Amino acid sequence: MQYEAHAKVNIFLKIVGIRGNYHELFSRFMLVSHLFDTLSFVPKSSRMPFELVGDFNCALEQNTVYKIFQTLQKHGFDTEIQNVMHHEALHVNKRIPSGAGLGGGSSDAATFLKMLNDRADLKLSAEDMMALGAEVGADVAFFASGYTSANVRGIGEKVEAYDEAPLDLDVFTPPLACDTARVYRTYREYFLQFINPSLAASMVDMSSEALLQSFGKEELNDLYPACLQAYPELRSYEKEGWFFSGSGSSFFRMKEK
Numbered sequence: 001m002q003y004e005a006h007a008k009v010n011i012f013l014k015i016v017g018i019r020g021n022y023h024e025l026f027s028r029f030m031l032v033s034h035l036f037d038t039l040s041f042v043p044k045s046s047r048m049p050f051e052l053v054g055d056f057n058c059a060l061e062q063n064t065v066y067k068i069f070q071t072l073q074k075h076g077f078d079t080e081i082q083n084v085m086h087h088e089a090l091h092v093n094k095r096i097p098s099g100a101g102l103g104g105g106s107s108d109a110a111t112f113l114k115m116l117n118d119r120a121d122l123k124l125s126a127e128d129m130m131a132l133g134a135e136v137g138a139d140v141a142f143f144a145s146g147y148t149s150a151n152v153r154g155i156g157e158k159v160e161a162y163d164e165a166p167l168d169l170d171v172f173t174p175p176l177a178c179d180t181a182r183v184y185r186t187y188r189e190y191f192l193q194f195i196n197p198s199l200a201a202s203m204v205d206m207s208s209e210a211l212l213q214s215f216g217k218e219e220l221n222d223l224y225p226a227c228l229q230a231y232p233e234l235r236s237y238e239k240e241g242w243f244f245s246g247s248g249s250s251f252f253r254m255k256e257k
């Protein structure tokens, strides 16, 4: 069986405060229906306790799927998941570009958590998986929620379904990977003074379509100016009528009807 780990875009992303090294935000997350990695269990070819097959630009220990394995071990599911990973390797067919603001690593993490929950019959609810996922990355709770559109708050751990049909989206990713931590650091250094929580609050109740019709990318995404400051070459890829997702580098727009 193959599982799909879908990409997301941030329809809006407004910073409303700081929490230690993290930033508190209001954001609308929406899954992208046509863009996903596929994950499946395949027979093992080694004796390693955790075998991962796929093209990644990071070490196994840095991989979000490995961090899910470790997190489940830490929470007492050691025997159950070792029984699975003793026989199976995890295969990931990566199609979501990395460092693209599309949440690929977080989506893989949430999907692998669901796979282990199914295969090892861990009996975790969506809420349990959201809490476990949040230990691996701020965005994982949204992907574990199963919602296609949601308002996300806190540093990413508070997820509330937003009732709307998913939009049909075009996504364009420039050949530029953006480091999320670097973009947030740049935001804090240069843009924190421009914080506007009342504008953020006014966006929460608007449909995604109305948001994209009412605001431009600079108003919708507080990380856009920070990303331009950190990666000036990004400017050469911006196009009229396209919006900016998360910490970049992807742009998106509603498909023309």
Ligand SMILES: C[C@@](CO)(OP(=O)(O)O)[C@H](O)COP(=O)(O)OP(=O)(O)OC[C@H]1O[C@@H](n2ccc(N)nc2=O)[C@H](O)[C@@H]1O
Residues within 6 Å of the ligand: 010, 013, 021, 022, 023, 024, 025, 100, 101, 102, 103, 104, 106, 136, 137, 138, 139, 140, 154, 155, 156, 180, 181, 184, 245, 246, 247, 248
């Ligand atoms: C910006 C967003 C928007 O959805 O995602 P991307 O666009 O990168 O996919 C998220 O806030 C990213 O979430 P995620 O990529 O899961 O972040 P993490 O791995 O937990 O953290 C990476 C780094 O980003 C910073 N970080 C992350 C989340 C947050 N609310 N405030 C932060 O300041 C921290 O410096 C942290 O060390």
Ligand SMILES: Nc1ncnc2c1ncn2[C@@H]1O[C@H](COP(=O)(O)OP(=O)(O)O)[C@@H](O)[C@H]1O
Residues within 6 Å of the ligand: 056, 057, 058, 062, 063, 064, 065, 096, 097, 098, 099, 100, 101, 102, 103, 104, 105, 106, 108, 109, 178, 180, 247, 248, 249
């Ligand atoms: N499963 C994974 N898929 C992709 N990248 C991963 C994964 N696990 C860890 N990473 C690391 O996280 C970085 C950010 O990747 P990704 O989550 O796809 O981007 P973004 O944070 O922009 O949404 C990658 O460059 C890579 O080093």
